[in-house]
Amino acid sequence: MRFVHTADNHLDSPIASIPPQKAQIRRDMRLASFSKIIDYTIKSADALLISGDLFDSPNPPRSVVEFVKKEFSRLSDIPVFIALGNHDYLKESFDFPGNVHIFPESFETVAVKDCLITGASFASPSGCFSGLIPAPSGNSFSILLLHGDIFTKSDYNSMDKDYLSSLGYDYIALGHIHEFFEYKNIRYPGCHDGSGFDETGIKGFIYGDTSSRTYNFIPSSSLVYSKESFDVSPYYSSAEIADALMAAFPDGIYKFTLTGTPREGFTPNASAIEGFISQKFFSSSVTDNTNFDTSITTSMLYKLFSDYVTAHSEGEISSLALRYGTNAMKGDISI
Ligand SMILES: [Mn+2]
Structure with a gap:
């Protein structure tokens, strides 16, 4: 049988x-x-x-x-x-x-x-x-x-x-x-x-x-549910990251987590990436879990700034403030 x-x-x-x-x-x-x-x-x-x-x-x-x-x-x-x-x-x-x-x-x-x-x-x-x-x-x-x-x-x-x-x-x-x-x-x-x-x-x-x-x-599954980490280190913009995600994964239902250290002066925009990739994926969400560039963290200005931020904020707010502040100190005021 x-x-x-x-x-x-x-x-x-x-x-x-x-x-x-x-x-x-x-x-x-x-x-x-x-x-x-x-x-x-x-x-x-x-x-x-x-x-x-x-x-x-x-x-x-x-x-x-x-x-x-x-x-x-x-x-x-x-x-x-x-x-x-x-x-x-x-x-x-x-x-x-x-x-x-x-x-x-x-x-x-x-x-x-x-x-x-x-x-x-x-x-x-x-x-x-x-x-x-x-x-x-x-x-x-x-x-x-x-x-x-x-x-x-x-x-x-x-x-x-x-x-x-x-x-x-x-x-x-x-x-x-x-x-x-x-x-x-x-x-x-x-x-x-x-x-x-x-x-x-x-x-x-x-x-x-x-x-x-x-x-x-x-x-027999029509679409696959998947949780994926994605290293953003090689990319220069949110649009590039979105293109890379769409090239790397077939259609499906995803939770993407961005990892790695973004290039100097660039902060990935998770919601913009979500918007770009919605043209390919049935459903997807993007969470930014990247590190920020710490190359200037030895400076006195940085120390004053980071002490203030960590004393007055916590969690995601604190890490975003540190990242944006650090980039701003290097001349990048985009967020
Ligand atoms: Mn059962």
């Missing part, structure tokens, strides 16, 4: 860290990425496995449920197996089409093709499945579909990864951790497309083939 394994889609999730008018566009992009996973399944797989947190809440907005119903219908007779998580636990009936199977609160095993899929769903926002059951005996390829945490002792079905791994399943399809991770027969696909700076990097799903026992990560 060839399968697609996805999880933690949080399709109705609020989008943080970007302006509200862009957040709506970003929400739609994440739905479109989910549609591409459905396209991929139709083209290349015999089943779709979802390890929980498909939705961000147990009562997602009707429009999102309708969207998912339509997507599942497109799969026609390709089955979908869902083990609900701590966000979308068993609460309401989603009225999904007949090819969709949601596992109940207690473990159940379902046969499909050459596989036996065992799974269970969260029935409340926290909890654990007591008595994880071993893989069924026999020659069938066995899959365990579950939402849970193998990294910390949390309220979200904490499991010991070595114990879990030893239960005899050929493939353990987990959800909960929003980053791809594999350990022996255990795999987390991560979320399918980022929704905040706690989900940085390329996101995707797993495409598995039970006969060759190959399990590949397939990217």
